Amino acid sequence: MIQMPARVFITVLFFFSISSLWAQPEETTSSLNQGDLYKVEIPASGMYQLTYSDLTQHLNIPGSSIQGDNVRILSQGGGSLPGPNSIPRSMDPIELPTIGIGLDDNSFDPGDKLLFYAPGPHDVIVNRDQLVEERANPYDFNNYLIVQVGSGVQRTDIPFEEVEGSPDRELFEVLQFRHHERELVNLQDLNVANHGTGKRWFGESFSLNNQQDFVSNFSPLPKISSEEPVHLAFNFAARSANETQLRVSVNENVKSYDIKGTKLDNSESNVAFLASDRDFFSIDELEQLRFEFIPSSGNDLAWLDYITLNFFTPEIAPSQGREFFAPNSTAGLTKISLDNSENSANARLLNISQFPNYYELPVTSSENQVEFLDYGSQITPRYISFISAEDYPRPKFVKKLANQNLKGMSVPECLVVYPDFLEEAVDRWMDHRSSHSNMHIEKADIEKIYNEFSGGREDPTA
Numbered sequence: 001m002i003q004m005p006a007r008v009f010i011t012v013l014f015f016f017s018i019s020s021l022w023a024q025p026e027e028t029t030s031s032l033n034q035g036d037l038y039k040v041e042i043p044a045s046g047m048y049q050l051t052y053s054d055l056t057q058h059l060n061i062p063g064s065s066i067q068g069d070n071v072r073i074l075s076q077g078g079g080s081l082p083g084p085n086s087i088p089r090s091m092d093p094i095e096l097p098t099i100g101i102g103l104d105d106n107s108f109d110p111g112d113k114l115l116f117y118a119p120g121p122h123d124v125i126v127n128r129d130q131l132v133e134e135r136a137n138p139y140d141f142n143n144y145l146i147v148q149v150g151s152g153v154q155r156t157d158i159p160f161e162e163v164e165g166s167p168d169r170e171l172f173e174v175l176q177f178r179h180h181e182r183e184l185v186n187l188q189d190l191n192v193a194n195h196g197t198g199k200r201w202f203g204e205s206f207s208l209n210n211q212q213d214f215v216s217n218f219s220p221l222p223k224i225s226s227e228e229p230v231h232l233a234f235n236f237a238a239r240s241a242n243e244t245q246l247r248v249s250v251n252e253n254v255k256s257y258d259i260k261g262t263k264l265d266n267s268e269s270n271v272a273f274l275a276s277d278r279d280f281f282s283i284d285e286l287e288q289l290r291f292e293f294i295p296s297s298g299n300d301l302a303w304l305d306y307i308t309l310n311f312f313t314p315e316i317a318p319s320q321g322r323e324f325f326a327p328n329s330t331a332g333l334t335k336i337s338l339d340n341s342e343n344s345a346n347a348r349l350l351n352i353s354q355f356p357n358y359y360e361l362p363v364t365s366s367e368n369q370v371e372f373l374d375y376g377s378q379i380t381p382r383y384i385s386f387i388s389a390e391d392y393p394r395p396k397f398v399k400k401l402a403n404q405n406l407k408g409m410s411v412p413e414c415l416v417v418y419p420d421f422l423e424e425a426v427d428r429w430m431d432h433r434s435s436h437s438n439m440h441i442e443k444a445d446i447e448k449i450y451n452e453f454s455g456g457r458e459d460p461t462a
Contacts, residue, residue: 033405035150040395041142045120047321051113068103074146076455078119097158126380130327132177138199144456163373168332173312175325181306202303206293225312229280235305239272242296249290315339318347331376412442
């Protein structure tokens with residue numbers, strides 16, 4: 001087992017005679033080729049804002065050079081990049097549409113801000129059972145955005161979609177999910193055939209503290225539906241020479257799971273074995289979510305992987321910026337009517353089902369009700385509510401970037417991929433090879449590859 005506080009990739013790669021393998025992207029000019037670029041990071045999906053003071057004080061942009069239409073946000077979407085080349089993906093950061101508050105005069109002044117939804121570092125999907133899953137990114141704990149400022153930059157507003165007509169169906173409850181997962185211990189891979197991948201991370205240890213309750217990790221929850229059960233999904237791993245047991249308590253409901261033992265002295269055996277489940281529980285509120293590991297000896301090891309809760313709720317808290325889903329709303333016109341738990345009449349709503357094609361929907365909002373209409377689609381609709389006057393998190397400034405355009409690079413005979421601290425040595429090697437072998441050599445800083453092809457995330461697929 002390896003315990004690591006961070007994930008680091010250090011490598012120098014040399015690719016020779018690559019002209020026949022060079023895959024030219026459809027676009028030959030990167031969006032990072034113009035304007036002033038500022039890399040910022042976010043820890044999770046959600047509503048974010050950039051204010052005048054964020055731009056002038058944190059990013060050190062002169063206020064006189066900022067125009068409302070000349071500031072935009074670029075992103076590569078959320079989650080890790082797809083491994084197979086056959087899966088379509090963006091080959092360049094794409095603009096996130098934004099909402100300008102106070103920018104009608106095109107002047108970005110104190111008190112003005114940009115509001116936007118940004119996807120986080122992990123994949124969030126709706127599975128075939130219409131339940132939400134979060135799949136952790138094994139390569140990076142954060143997602144990154146690039147703030148682009150300049151006279152040649154044109155910001156795009158989130159479009160407002162007028163939806164009218166008689167609904168084909170009406171929903172009074174929506175699906176929400178909560179996910180808990182910490183990446184503390186790397187078990188390489190549980191399957192012996194995949195040892196060494198380093199992609200299986202686990203969280204809290206149960207080796208010393210055998211009983212742990214996770215209710216506080218999911219609090220507070222909104223009102224839980226009395227009509228639909230709560231769905232619990234979890235993964236848990238144990239490493240022992242003998243069979244061990246896991247006991248899970250959801251309020252008064254208790255279930256036990258046997259976990260197989262492994263051969264500790266055999267490197268060809270599984271590192272650990274899993275206990276996992278997907279089950280429904282009928283509860284009105286979550287009072288207990290306890291995991292108890294029952295070892296066979298004092299040397300046994302065990303770790304939680306993740307816990308995911310799916311539940312229906314009849315209410316919405318607009319200011320909190322919580323995402324929710326409307327399962328089975330894939331055809332016709334759907335009306336959604338929810339209780340307004342905050343008694344606010346200023347709720348706004350975005351459909352965020354497809355990156356980056358988000359749009360705002362008209363909302364009828366009163367002190368006790370929020371209603372809206374939306375068209376059905378082939379994927380489960382995903383929404384987020386917000387109130388424009390509220391404060392939302394600011395992305396954290398990372399660094400200012402130089403302009404780049406790796407896509408415009410001519411096809412070399414040799415491409416050197418390297419981390420920036422080796423640039424001086426790479427330059428000496430390139431000079432030597434060019435003078436002695438008369439080779440056409442190009443170089444690509446790993447960080448620039450990440451910025452242009454994975455939106456700044458560390459991802460080997462970039």
